[in-house]
Amino acid sequence: MRLAVCSSKGGVGKTSTAANLAVALGAHGRTLAVDADPQDSLGRAFGIIAKGREDSLAGLLEDPSLDPRGAIRRDIAPGLDVLPAHPSLEGAGVALAAQGGLITSIRRTLRPLIAEYDHIVLDTHGDLGNLTLAAVCAADAVLSVFTSDPGSALGVARVSAFLHQHLAFENTSARLLGAACSLWDPQAKAARDVFGAMEGTDIPLFQTRIPMSRRVPSSTLSKRPVVLTAPSSTVALAYLALTDEVLAAYTSKGLDR
Numbered sequence: 589m590r591l592a593v594c595s596s597k598g599g600v601g602k603t604s605t606a607a608n609l610a611v612a613l614g615a616h617g618r619t620l621a622v623d624a625d626p627q628d629s630l631g632r633a634f635g636i637i638a639k640g641r642e643d644s645l646a647g648l649l650e651d652p653s654l655d656p657r658g659a660i661r662r663d664i665a666p667g668l669d670v671l672p673a674h675p676s677l678e679g680a681g682v683a684l685a686a687q688g689g690l691i692t693s694i695r696r697t698l699r700p701l702i703a704e705y706d707h708i709v710l711d712t713h714g715d716l717g718n719l720t721l722a723a724v725c726a727a728d729a730v731l732s733v734f735t736s737d738p739g740s741a742l743g744v745a746r747v748s749a750f751l752h753q754h755l756a757f758e759n760t761s762a763r764l765l766g767a768a769c770s771l772w773d774p775q776a777k778a779a780r781d782v783f784g785a786m787e788g789t790d791i792p793l794f795q796t797r798i799p800m801s802r803r804v805p806s807s808t809l810s811k812r813p814v815v816l817t818a819p820s821s822t823v824a825l826a827y828l829a830l831t832d833e834v835l836a837a838y839t840s841k842g843l844d845r
């Protein structure tokens with residue numbers, strides 16, 4: 589599975605979801621986590637900070653002759669390697685867009701690695717810009733994330749429309765596996781209302797809700813996703829259950845064939 593985690597909004601829990609899913613998928617098969625966000629938060633979730641474009645995704649996108657393996661950090665968690673981003677990815681994206689090569693750049697960069705990994709998880713910036721499109725073009729499946737903020741639910745609808753549009757353009761064949769609710773607070777009426785409204789749409793919804801937990805921000809400080817630092821906590825168990833749902837959705841859509 590090549591899974592892009594996308595939303596049209598930031599701060600909805602994408603990076604936390606991508607990091608924890610990547611760790612969980614590492615237990616199912618060799619997994620590569622790719623940070624496609626110039627804010628480089630996915631690498632930071634594991635304590636990885638690239639020095640510049642040369643040891644990050646940015647350099648690989650700019651120079652197709654480079655071996656992507658040179659920028660990959662190995663065995664960051666059991667079964668998991670990480671390809672970090674760097675803020676220079678923003679400028680690299682602008683330059684590639686001007687040359688017409690951005691949309692296919694991540695797919696091209698990752699192509700030699702596909703046979704080496706069972707799963708690739710791509711974290712994206714909180715927008716539907718061309719870098720996000722490049723990540724989606726490298727993926728065969730998409731997970732979107734929303735919270736109790738109605739705007740984030742609207743963002744999921746925008747991701748769905750974005751995928752339909754780029755499927756029609758034949759830029760990507762990636763399918764929306766579903767939307768996951770994060771920062772879930774069952775006591776909050778807004779959270780229940782937004783989840784209920786999402787249930788009334790035709791967007792597939794994961795039943796696992798990732799609860800709001802202080803463990804998630806503190807795991808960023810300790811540079812280890814919560815499924816590693818507190819594997820039996822409620823929030824870690826939710827990430828593991830979500831991973832199982834994501835794999836089941838991938839199989840039920842026939843994408844594993």
Ligand SMILES: Nc1ncnc2c1ncn2[C@@H]1O[C@H](COP(=O)(O)OP(=O)(O)O)[C@@H](O)[C@H]1O
Nearest residue numbers: 598599600601602603604771799800801804805
């Ligand atoms: N389940 C959660 N409970 C509490 N805080 C969370 C949870 N998930 C994410 N956060 C926090 O919310 C903020 C945004 O999360 P992040 O994963 O970076 O979102 P995004 O990648 O969509 O911007 C971060 O400070 C993160 O630690």
Ligand SMILES: [Mg+2]
Nearest residue numbers: 602603625629
């Ligand atoms: Mg993020």
